[in-house]
Amino acid sequence: NAGVTQTPKFRVLKTGQSMTLLCAQDMNHEYMYWYRQDPGMGLRLIHYSVGEGTTAKGEVPDGYNVSRLKKQNFLLGLESAAPSQTSVYFCASSYTGLLSTDTQYFGPGTRLTVL
Amino acid sequence: LAKTTQPISMDSYEGQEVNITCSHNNIATNDYITWYQQFPSQGPRFIIQGYKTKVTNEVASLFIPADRKSSTLSLPRVSLSDTAVYYCLVGPNNNDMRFGAGTRLTVKP
Numbered sequence: 001n002a003g004v005t006q007t008p009k010f011r012v013l014k015t016g017q018s019m020t021l022l023c024a025q026d027m028n029h030e031y032m033y034w035y036r037q038d039p040g041m042g043l044r045l046i047h048y049s050v051g052e053g054t055t056a057k058g059e060v061p062d063g064y065n066v067s068r069l070k071k072q073n074f075l076l077g078l079e080s081a082a083p084s085q086t087s088v089y090f091c092a093s094s095y096t097g098l099l100s101t102d103t104q105y106f107g108p109g110t111r112l113t114v115l
Numbered sequence: 116l117a118k119t120t121q122p123i124s125m126d127s128y129e130g131q132e133v134n135i136t137c138s139h140n141n142i143a144t145n146d147y148i149t150w151y152q153q154f155p156s157q158g159p160r161f162i163i164q165g166y167k168t169k170v171t172n173e174v175a176s177l178f179i180p181a182d183r184k185s186s187t188l189s190l191p192r193v194s195l196s197d198t199a200v201y202y203c204l205v206g207p208n209n210n211d212m213r214f215g216a217g218t219r220l221t222v223k224p
Contacts, residue, residue: 004158031209042202042214043159059213090158094209101147104209106158 002026004107006091012113013081021076021110023091031094032074033058033104034066036087043090049074081114088112117142117205124219133190135218137203140184145207148179148186153200153217162201163188190220198222 007022023032030051035043035058045058049068063085065077074093078085088111092104120138127133139148147166151159163170165177165186176189190197200219206212 033209035214040216042216044214045210048210056210058210092158101164102209103161103164104151104159106160109156109158 004091004093004105006089006107006110008110009108010111012115013078014115015082017081018077018079019081019112020078021089021091021112023074023076023093023107024072025074025091025093025105026072027093027095027105028071029093029105030071030096031102032068033092033094034064034074034076035090035092036060036085037090037109038087046076046089081112083114086112086114117146119203119205119213119215121201121203121215121218123216124221126221126223127193128223129194130192133193133197133220133222135188135190135201135203135220136185137188137205138185139203139205142183142205143207146205147207148177148183149204149206149212150175150177150188151202151204151214153202155199159202159214193220193222195222195224 004025033048034046037043047066052071055066091107094102094104149164150162153159163177170177178187200217202217204212
């Protein structure tokens, strides 16, 4: 049982390049989330998914797209990377998200630098 | 969304009890209070959650007064490995909870 895994762990992009971050969970969770964390700040929700085939915007969705084609995977895409997207990205999942009593399980993070 | 306020940082020494207080004046009736812990270069990890009064688990205790406008995370006899950032979150569901800057706890020998 690996929990929540993220690929890649590190990535450096040039401005304007695109990339996809992959999140996978093996806990059969319905809900999945993408957060970003900037230095000295807490995590901010980018997008989330309440189930396979569904996605929704979070607090800071601009510049990102997501897809949830399979229940266990949640992809975060940057179509045209900008230096402002330099951050650490965390994926999380929960059994449901209907109640805050459903604990979120986080992945180890992806450190992205956009030059 | 209920806004939370907690100290930016705290220092402690090994073996001491640490209490981190979080203020959430506009907490709603159906909001729960959840605390997460984050070590450097790792994702946050759930510590404890409560609705009212006191909750205790193997890691911490959570004290919530009757008016629920604040909560206190208590870590008994901290060790160096408890050095981390602690986040207080309030909300009815995961999508409506917000991670603030958290409290950076440093435990010294």
